Amino acid sequence: MNLEKTLTAANKEISAVKTASDLEKVRIKFLGRAGLVNQLFKTIKDLPPEEKKDAGQELNLVKNKIEALISRQEKQLDKPGKTSKKPVKFYYALPKLGHLHPITITAEEISTFFKSLGFSTYEGPEIETDEYCFRRLNVPTNHPARDMQDTIYIRKPEILLRTQASAIETRLLEKETPPFKAAFAARVYRNEKVNKSNHFIFHHYQAVAVDKDITLKDLIGTLDALFKKLYGDEVVVRYRCKYYPEVEPGLGLDIACFACHGQGCSLCKGVGWIEMGGAGIIHPRVLSMAGIDPKIWHGFAFGLGLDRWVMAKYQIGDIRTLLGGNLAYKPNQP
Amino acid sequence: MKIIYSEIKKLLPGLNQPVKKLVQDLTLIGHFVDGLEEEGNSVVISLEVKQNRADCLGYWGVAKDLAVLYNLNLEEPKIDLPNITGQKALPIRIEAQKQVTRVMAVKINHLNNQPSPKWLKTILSLHDINSINTLVDLTNYIMLLWGIPNHAFDARKSTDNLIWETNQGKFDHFASFDGTKIALEKGTLQISNGKEVLSLAGIVGGQNFGVSLNTKEAIVEMAIYHPTRVRLDSKSLKVVTEASIRLEKQLDPELVPTAFNHLISLILKHCQGKVASSIFNYYPKEKKLSPHTINFNPKGPATIAGVNIDEGFSLKTLKSLGCLVNQKEKNSWLVVPPSLRPDLELEEDLAEEVIRFWGYQNIPTDQPISAEILPNITPQILHFIEAAQNILVNLGYDEIRSWPLIKKSQFLKAHFLPEEAKAIYTQNNINDHYPLMRASICSSLKIQNRQYQKLKIPQRRFFEIGKIFYQNEEQPQERWSLGIFDQSAKKLIRKMKQFYHDLGIKPPEKISIVKADGGAMMEIDLNQLVKNLSRIPKITITKSPQRVDQAAQELTGQIVDLDANLIFSQEKDPRELIEEYQAKFDPDILWQLVVLDFYQEEKVYKYTLRAFYYNCSAKVAKKTHREVFGNLGAE
Numbered sequence: 001m002n003l004e005k006t007l008t009a010a011n012k013e014i015s016a017v018k019t020a021s022d023l024e025k026v027r028i029k030f031l032g033r034a035g036l037v038n039q040l041f042k043t044i045k046d047l048p049p050e051e052k053k054d055a056g057q058e059l060n061l062v063k064n065k066i067e068a069l070i071s072r073q074e075k076q077l078d079k080p081g082k083t084s085k086k087p088v089k090f091y092y093a094l095p096k097l098g099h100l101h102p103i104t105i106t107a108e109e110i111s112t113f114f115k116s117l118g119f120s121t122y123e124g125p126e127i128e129t130d131e132y133c134f135r136r137l138n139v140p141t142n143h144p145a146r147d148m149q150d151t152i153y154i155r156k157p158e159i160l161l162r163t164q165a166s167a168i169e170t171r172l173l174e175k176e177t178p179p180f181k182a183a184f185a186a187r188v189y190r191n192e193k194v195n196k197s198n199h200f201i202f203h204h205y206q207a208v209a210v211d212k213d214i215t216l217k218d219l220i221g222t223l224d225a226l227f228k229k230l231y232g233d234e235v236v237v238r239y240r241c242k243y244y245p246e247v248e249p250g251l252g253l254d255i256a257c258f259a260c261h262g263q264g265c266s267l268c269k270g271v272g273w274i275e276m277g278g279a280g281i282i283h284p285r286v287l288s289m290a291g292i293d294p295k296i297w298h299g300f301a302f303g304l305g306l307d308r309w310v311m312a313k314y315q316i317g318d319i320r321t322l323l324g325g326n327l328a329y330k331p332n333q334p
Numbered sequence: 335m336k337i338i339y340s341e342i343k344k345l346l347p348g349l350n351q352p353v354k355k356l357v358q359d360l361t362l363i364g365h366f367v368d369g370l371e372e373e374g375n376s377v378v379i380s381l382e383v384k385q386n387r388a389d390c391l392g393y394w395g396v397a398k399d400l401a402v403l404y405n406l407n408l409e410e411p412k413i414d415l416p417n418i419t420g421q422k423a424l425p426i427r428i429e430a431q432k433q434v435t436r437v438m439a440v441k442i443n444h445l446n447n448q449p450s451p452k453w454l455k456t457i458l459s460l461h462d463i464n465s466i467n468t469l470v471d472l473t474n475y476i477m478l479l480w481g482i483p484n485h486a487f488d489a490r491k492s493t494d495n496l497i498w499e500t501n502q503g504k505f506d507h508f509a510s511f512d513g514t515k516i517a518l519e520k521g522t523l524q525i526s527n528g529k530e531v532l533s534l535a536g537i538v539g540g541q542n543f544g545v546s547l548n549t550k551e552a553i554v555e556m557a558i559y560h561p562t563r564v565r566l567d568s569k570s571l572k573v574v575t576e577a578s579i580r581l582e583k584q585l586d587p588e589l590v591p592t593a594f595n596h597l598i599s600l601i602l603k604h605c606q607g608k609v610a611s612s613i614f615n616y617y618p619k620e621k622k623l624s625p626h627t628i629n630f631n632p633k634g635p636a637t638i639a640g641v642n643i644d645e646g647f648s649l650k651t652l653k654s655l656g657c658l659v660n661q662k663e664k665n666s667w668l669v670v671p672p673s674l675r676p677d678l679e680l681e682e683d684l685a686e687e688v689i690r691f692w693g694y695q696n697i698p699t700d701q702p703i704s705a706e707i708l709p710n711i712t713p714q715i716l717h718f719i720e721a722a723q724n725i726l727v728n729l730g731y732d733e734i735r736s737w738p739l740i741k742k743s744q745f746l747k748a749h750f751l752p753e754e755a756k757a758i759y760t761q762n763n764i765n766d767h768y769p770l771m772r773a774s775i776c777s778s779l780k781i782q783n784r785q786y787q788k789l790k791i792p793q794r795r796f797f798e799i800g801k802i803f804y805q806n807e808e809q810p811q812e813r814w815s816l817g818i819f820d821q822s823a824k825k826l827i828r829k830m831k832q833f834y835h836d837l838g839i840k841p842p843e844k845i846s847i848v849k850a851d852g853g854a855m856m857e858i859d860l861n862q863l864v865k866n867l868s869r870i871p872k873i874t875i876t877k878s879p880q881r882v883d884q885a886a887q888e889l890t891g892q893i894v895d896l897d898a899n900l901i902f903s904q905e906k907d908p909r910e911l912i913e914e915y916q917a918k919f920d921p922d923i924l925w926q927l928v929v930l931d932f933y934q935e936e937k938v939y940k941y942t943l944r945a946f947y948y949n950c951s952a953k954v955a956k957k958t959h960r961e962v963f964g965n966l967g968a969e
Contacts, residue, residue, distance in 0.1 A: 004907055012905060015934050050876065053832060090932035092908035096793050097877055098727035101735050102886050117705045120712040126738070126801050127758070127810040142562045153761045154810060161760070176711050181703070187738075191764050200765055201737055209703055215640025216689065217697050224699035237699070241364030241690040243384035249638065249686035251694060252366065271368065281638060284682055316888045324736030324782050326889040331793050331926050
């Protein structure tokens with residue numbers, strides 16, 4: 001259906017009429033029961049299902065515009081002695097495209113990779129308990145490891161806003177029966193002052209796998225494949241020993257700086273590497289607390305911070321932009 | 335923790351790795367190097383010490399790891415201590431026995447305390463510690479070397495009657511060595527002389543009892559406490575020091591005599607003086623670390639890593655770390671970790687030790703987890719959310735994500751929440767303007783709409799899917815909610831009918847919308863809606879920009895709109911007109927181009943185009959406008 005041609009033709013004919021009767025003829029031609037517009041409506045039923053909706057909407061729009069042109073022309077004809085025509089209200093914009101948020105897009109890119117490896121996805125509460133957010137991750141009360149995360153409390157000390165996606169992991173371990181694999185993005189909260197570089201709300205991406213023969217090699221192989229998928233085969237990933245209470249052994253993940261390729265620059269603060277997240281083999285105590293026998297089952301878990309990653313990818317300089325800030329989408333970027 | 339290359343080399347004379355290699359290796363075995371500085375002839379390496387490796391808050395612990403890594407001999411500093419016998423005992427009392435693990439103390443008289451020698455000043459300066467005088471500087475030096483904090487009192491001011499006790503309310507304030515006044519709390523661990531508080535144990539010394547150049551008699555003490563006590567005191571009093579950072583972790587009480595003797599020997603050497611008391615040594619039997627034995631299968635590290643790690647390498651590594659290793663039976667060894675390493679509790683901890691020295695970098699990177707399909711455990715709501723957001727994108731809506739914490743004035747309650755639902759407040763959010771959890775996505779939509787209005791964004795049409803929060807009978811609850819905003823109420827209703835249709839659900843007879851500033855919005859309970867679905871349709875995004883990263887923009891200021899009147903002798907197709915002119919712009923500043931008006935007079939066709947400019951000044955926008963449209967560009 002060439003609607004724009006129909007609209008242009010209607011506009012031309014309507015503008016050219018000199019009398020009310022001619023205008024009525026044109027109206028019947030386009031909008032009458034057997035008119036061009038109704039004929040076009042009838043053709044919609046033959047379109048593929050996925051096109052019907054849009055075609056209907058667009059045709060309605062054309063119909064409305066023709067009605068407006070006729071109405072305006074009627075008013076013109078009512079005013080004798082004037083040969084020139086007043087402006088016709090004629091707003092036209094390219095159709096507005098919708099967009100997903102960059103965090104959603106990035107999380108989905110990662111999820112696509114994990115789905116290809118048979119992972120499900122998962123979710124859990126944002127208002128959590130100390131039990132699931134800390135104790136079941138092998139972080140007892142008053143443990144110095146708690147300093148790694150400043151917590152926002154709803155009811156101190158028991159009810160809080162989850163500080164890490166690992167809180168979903170503890171729910172998953174408790175609820176599901178192994179073997180299982182799941183990967184998920186999650187909003188997390190830390191009690192930090194909001195400014196250009198820090199936010200009290202940000203996003204983690206976490207993956208968990210529990211099976212009988214999970215090893216560090218599986219974990220490192222999976223992470224390497226993920227980073228290659230996201231950054232290309234040339235990406236250099238570094239795995240180093242790091243302490244996280246919920247895993248043993250624990251790993252820190254760094255990738256060679258995109259900007260300086262490991263030589264050291266302002267982006268990587270001179271160290272040549274950019275820290276991407278943490279990982280490890282799930283601590284036997286964490287499995288036991290969830291009712292999973294660590295003598296039979298083993299698992300890996302890893303978590304990545306999404307926000308800085310997204311900021312680099314979308315060239316966003318202020319972390320506040322990501323959440324309800326100045327992020328907007330060009331309506332019809334090709 | 336900083337280490338000076340030349341200082342660690344004194345403990346490892348065979349160390350000859352270039353600094354760059356040393357830095358890489360330290361990072362790989364778990365001591366992340368986050369800084370490297372050259373100051374004069376010294377190289378200073380900054381380490382991020384793992385939370386469970388308190389032993390590495392001193393040179394000794396780091397040197398032990400390097401000795402294992404490079405197979406080097408570790409040389410203990412030479413300690414020349416005279417034989418101390420027959421002296422009178424100090425009248426020290428340990429009353430807080432539950433909180434104190436070990437204390438060693440001694441009195442030294444006839445001191446000749448001087449400004450520090452250059453070598454000592456340099457070391458402390460490289461560690462960002464101010465030099466005070468030789469005796470005080472030596473206490474800091476020993477803390478850096480062995481990782482165990484210690485303190486010296488001027489005995490003429492403090493008296494010899496030191497008491498380790500918890501504050502029972504007798505003392506209400508304390509002035510630290512730098513004059514800071516600290517209000518004391520009941521239960522704080524302190525050292526007093528019965529009349530005054532001399533120091534907050536494990537945290538900071540007092541103003542009136544410190545050692546100065548005039549000090550002739552000093553009591554030197556080194557102690558280890560229950561880490562939780564120090565941590566709680568440090569947090570509640572809001573005082574964090576080099577000492578408290580170390581003592582809130584589990585330090586090795588067995589290392590105290592060596593470090594203490596080293597300190598005394600250095601004081602006698604550099605400040606002269608004579609030992610005037612016997613050595614006080616509180617270390618009751620029940621506080622002594624009982625060596626714990628771990629059953630260890632030397633094949634374990636290979637099983638965990640998934641690679642072939644030689645059993646001999648496993649056992650050799652553990653021995654080098656100071657573990658006692660004895661074979662129990664085939665594939666089963668009994669391992670007793672050294673007291674320096676309280677973090678080694680389980681067989682998995684031992685395996686990690688072996689693997690980190692074997693090298694994570696030696697594990698193959700090309701073998702990901704098997705792609706075997708396991709049962710799908712994805713909750714239905716997540717499938718549903720994906721379908722819902724894709725439908726909305728296809729309908730031309732943009733996804734936003736916003737803060738679930740809001741101001742009181744922004745609070746709204748979703749229409750589907752129970753009447754008795756109450757707001758949830760946070761208790762300690764330091765961003766105290768945002769104390770409330772949102773109970774309606776509409777709160778977030780309104781905030782975003784206001785922001786978009788400020789930025790003068792045309793065609794505001796957006797949605798958010800997220801959690802909303804409330805409490806029922808004191809229990810926090812959360813639900814998934816969808817909120818949609820459109821500048822046109824009619825369009826919103828029409829699009830929502832389409833939304834329901836695409837989900838395969840009959841739309842409600844009346845779609846309720848709420849008026850918003852410059853538009854309308856609505857909210858849907860997704861947890862409820864998903865229950866109405868017999869199956870969740872698979873929806874893909876059919877209309878999407880090719881480069882989403884170029885569509886999403888961080889706006890740095892308001893959008894500037896300028897009009898241009900164009901005159902043609904022929905009628906134009908509006909789409910072609912927009913596309914023709916769009917191509918003339920720098921895409922980095924053109925947000926959108928629309929035909930705003932059309933006017934025909936005889937054979938003259940006039941079009942008004944409106945150009946929206948972003949992330950540029952009004953001046954740049956006007957200049958660009960003139961360049962593209964010439965004189966037809968009207969401001």
